[in-house]
Amino acid sequence: MIQAIVSLPLIAAIVAGLGNRAIGNVAAKSVTTGALLIACLLSWPIFLGFLSGNRAAEVVHVLDFIKSGGMDAAWALRVDTLTAIMLVVITTVSALVHLYSWGYMAEDPDQPRFFAYLSLFTFAMLMLVTADNLIQMFFGWEGVGLASYLLIGFWYKKPSAQAAAIKAFVVNRVGDLGFMLGIFGTYLVFNTISIPAILEAAPSMAGSTIGFLGYRLDTMTVLCLLLFVGAMGKSAQLGLHTWLPDAMEGPTPVSALIHAATMVTAGVFMVCRLSPMFEVSPTALTVVTGVGAATCIFAATIGTVQTDIKRVIAYSTCSQLGYMFFAAGVGAYGAAMFHLFTHAFFKALLFLGAGSVIHAMHHEQDMRFYGGLRRHIPITFWTMMAGTLAITGVGFAGVGFAGYHSKDAILEVAWASGSGQGAFWVGTFAALLTSFYSWRLMFLTFWGKPRWSGSEHIQHAAHGDHHHDAPADEDAGHAPAHAHAAHAHDDHGHAHDDGTAGYHPHESPLVMLAPLLVLTLGAVGAGFAFHHAFLEEAGFWKGAIFYNQHLMHAMHEVPALVKYAATIVMALGLLTAIYAYLLRPTFPAKFVEQFRVLHRFLMHKWYFDELYDLLFVKPAFAFGRLFWKAGDEGTIDRFGPNGSAVLVAMGSRVAGRVQSGYVYSYAFVMLIGLTAAVTWAIAGR
Numbered sequence: 001m002i003q004a005i006v007s008l009p010l011i012a013a014i015v016a017g018l019g020n021r022a023i024g025n026v027a028a029k030s031v032t033t034g035a036l037l038i039a040c041l042l043s044w045p046i047f048l049g050f051l052s053g054n055r056a057a058e059v060v061h062v063l064d065f066i067k068s069g070g071m072d073a074a075w076a077l078r079v080d081t082l083t084a085i086m087l088v089v090i091t092t093v094s095a096l097v098h099l100y101s102w103g104y105m106a107e108d109p110d111q112p113r114f115f116a117y118l119s120l121f122t123f124a125m126l127m128l129v130t131a132d133n134l135i136q137m138f139f140g141w142e143g144v145g146l147a148s149y150l151l152i153g154f155w156y157k158k159p160s161a162q163a164a165a166i167k168a169f170v171v172n173r174v175g176d177l178g179f180m181l182g183i184f185g186t187y188l189v190f191n192t193i194s195i196p197a198i199l200e201a202a203p204s205m206a207g208s209t210i211g212f213l214g215y216r217l218d219t220m221t222v223l224c225l226l227l228f229v230g231a232m233g234k235s236a237q238l239g240l241h242t243w244l245p246d247a248m249e250g251p252t253p254v255s256a257l258i259h260a261a262t263m264v265t266a267g268v269f270m271v272c273r274l275s276p277m278f279e280v281s282p283t284a285l286t287v288v289t290g291v292g293a294a295t296c297i298f299a300a301t302i303g304t305v306q307t308d309i310k311r312v313i314a315y316s317t318c319s320q321l322g323y324m325f326f327a328a329g330v331g332a333y334g335a336a337m338f339h340l341f342t343h344a345f346f347k348a349l350l351f352l353g354a355g356s357v358i359h360a361m362h363h364e365q366d367m368r369f370y371g372g373l374r375r376h377i378p379i380t381f382w383t384m385m386a387g388t389l390a391i392t393g394v395g396f397a398g399v400g401f402a403g404y405h406s407k408d409a410i411l412e413v414a415w416a417s418g419s420g421q422g423a424f425w426v427g428t429f430a431a432l433l434t435s436f437y438s439w440r441l442m443f444l445t446f447w448g449k450p451r452w453s454g455s456e457h458i459q460h461a462a463h464g465d466h467h468h469d470a471p472a473d474e475d476a477g478h479a480p481a482h483a484h485a486a487h488a489h490d491d492h493g494h495a496h497d498d499g500t501a502g503y504h505p506h507e508s509p510l511v512m513l514a515p516l517l518v519l520t521l522g523a524v525g526a527g528f529a530f531h532h533a534f535l536e537e538a539g540f541w542k543g544a545i546f547y548n549q550h551l552m553h554a555m556h557e558v559p560a561l562v563k564y565a566a567t568i569v570m571a572l573g574l575l576t577a578i579y580a581y582l583l584r585p586t587f588p589a590k591f592v593e594q595f596r597v598l599h600r601f602l603m604h605k606w607y608f609d610e611l612y613d614l615l616f617v618k619p620a621f622a623f624g625r626l627f628w629k630a631g632d633e634g635t636i637d638r639f640g641p642n643g644s645a646v647l648v649a650m651g652s653r654v655a656g657r658v659q660s661g662y663v664y665s666y667a668f669v670m671l672i673g674l675t676a677a678v679t680w681a682i683a684g685r
Contacts, residue, residue: 017116028112086129096515103512121147164249175233182226224284231267252355292325300433330420338534342402345522346390353384374446405527435573
């Protein structure tokens with residue numbers, strides 16, 4: 001069964017990719033979507049089997065891969081509780097994204113290529129989560145990097161899409177360098193790449209040291225931090241996060257697939273898979289906690305000022321990943337995986353819901369040109385409402401939406417751990433900001449008067465100019481500067497009240513709404529249905545992660561204020577958003593006017609891009625120009641092939657002058673030559 005789950009997306013990708021237009025759009029979509037639906041249907045029984053306790057972990061040998069000296073890297077598929085969770089997350093979200101794309105990409109001329117990339121991405125992610133050794137994991141790790149590059153840059157004729165794809169690829173290569181060094185070091189220390197063997201031997205390495213960069217350092221700290229650098233790249237943690245918002249240049253289904261359930265969760269999965277290694281190094285766990293908490297608050301602050309609907313959700317993803325990492329950092333790997341599980345449903349729902357809004361608004365993504373949409377696209381509204389209730393953690397007395405059970409559990413366990421109480425306060429403030437920017441998105445999009453007349457996209461649609469060429473128009477991100485000038489201070493303020501005459505937003509087709517309805521079920525019920533197994537049953541994990549029974553019990557004994565802190569700040573964020581965007585619509589503009597420096601700081605995303613451009617990009621281009629102009633052209637070409645050609649040309653010109661055609665010239669040359677020969681002969685004696 002596991003072989004079929006992993007291989008079906010690969011087969012579908014090959015058929016759709018190689019068949020392309022020869023088999024047609026419908027056939028390519030049918031093959032890829034059908035393969036993912038079958039994989040999804042096969043994955044859920046595996047997960048439910050572990051949930052009920054009727055299934056045990058197993059390793060399915062596929063083939064021998066590398067045998068060199070003491071290294072034996074067989075191609076094998078590990079199926080345990082951790083794998084089963086990732087299987088249902090990946091295949092469910094991917095299958096729904098495939099189905100959703102039938103409607104969203106209906107007018108794109110390159111549909112077979114798009115669906116082939118989606119399936120290839122899914123195959124690579126499945127290879128990553130079923131890996132039984134580090135080389136196989138690295139294969140999947142790099143596979144999702146390649147596939148994400150192809151998907152982000154799918155509309156390769158758009159310069160912004162090209163730049164975003166290259167940025168994602170380069171930033172992830174930085175993280176992958178650390179991951180590779182971690183794998184090399186792990187093999188050097190343990191003399192094996194087998195994950196079970198490494199995890200079994202890890203405790204014995206406590207207190208040992210290893211030489212690194214000229215110093216003797218704690219072995220497990222070095223290895224875990226190198227591996228964590230790879231996780232920071234894939235999961236867009238602070239410092240290596242800059243690729244994530246730019247990845248919005250890809251089609252919206254790509255955003256849902258990459259940001260909800262697959263690529264960005266690879267780092268969290270890897271840390272949880274190798275949790276016995278991390279438990280040996282308190283220093284590494286402290287770093288993981290600190291980076292996760294910093295990312296959590298950093299991304300949340302930026303999300304409060306974004307005007308692009310997809311970028312708000314993208315920064316929300318970055319922030320939620322921070323929660324997962326600081327949960328892992330305090331030793332609550334079950335809580336980290338639980339939030340990963342619930343987050344997949346409500347974040348995929350929010351991204352696909354945003355795609356439905358963009359579809360209704362003729363590819364306009366700026367929320368300042370929305371307003372009053374709940375009457376026009378009611379199904380999209382109610383499904384996004386469910387996603388918002390889930391991400392903000394609405395619930396009480398043990399019953400609530402998905403985020404209420406998973407995010408609140410992370411905050412409680414962070415407090416209970418003692419070492420993570422700083423992360424608790426950071427996470428609580430981030431929860432306040434999460435509530436604010438999530439409800440801000442809902443109010444700007446679905447409440448208030450229509451503000452569509454400021455959008456050039458809507459103006460084109462109202463006049464019948466629909467621009468169906470998706471690469472040039474789809475997900476453009478921003479309306480023209482002149483249209484935005486009136487809204488420069490914030491999200492609304494001076495909006496038009498009459499909407500746009502002749503244009504009416506339309507609900508998405510059923511093929512797009514059906515995935516939203518399915519994901520709504522997960523956003524509403526996944527937390528309540530599975531919180532007991534993830535958080536309170538060590539038997540559910542069956543050794544797949546390091547499970548701290550004492551810590552998970554202590555989370556239930558935290559003070560009442562800690563337990564209700566997330567609910568309190570959620571309500572404060574909601575009330576603030578209601579005041580700012582419903583009761584006093586002029587308040588945001590006044591706030592921005594008062595705190596212009598802070599607003600500019602957040603709008604520039606803490607100036608990370610500008611800093612990296614100054615420190616890395618411009619010097620790299622300067623070195624490139626130096627080697628190009630002075631090195632290649634000025635030295636190699638000048639004294640190499642170009643220099644040789646110049647010498648030959650000069651010699652030819654000199655020889656041409658000698659060949660005058662007059663007999664006395666030739667006699668003169670012969671005389672000079674004879675004289676030189678005689679002189680040489682006499683001097684030689």
